[in-house]
Amino acid sequence: MDYEGEVRSSIKKRCKNCKIVKRKGVLRVICNNPRHKQRQG
Structure with a gap:
């Protein structure tokens, strides 16, 4: 499983x-800055 980033209720x-x-x-938020990766749900 790939690294998901932060899990948030609002992205x-x-x-x-x-x-x-x-x-x-x-x-999900995908970005070339890995610190910006987020997902919801």
């Missing part, structure tokens, strides 16, 4: 490179 973009994607019903 937001932290920089202009962050993207919010929905995968298998889980919202």
Whole structure:
């Protein structure tokens, strides 16, 4: 399993490179800065 990043109840973009994607019903933030990775759900 890949590293998920932070699990939060509300996720937001932290920089202009962050993207919010929905995968298998889980919202995630993917970014080229690994500290910005988050997921919800």
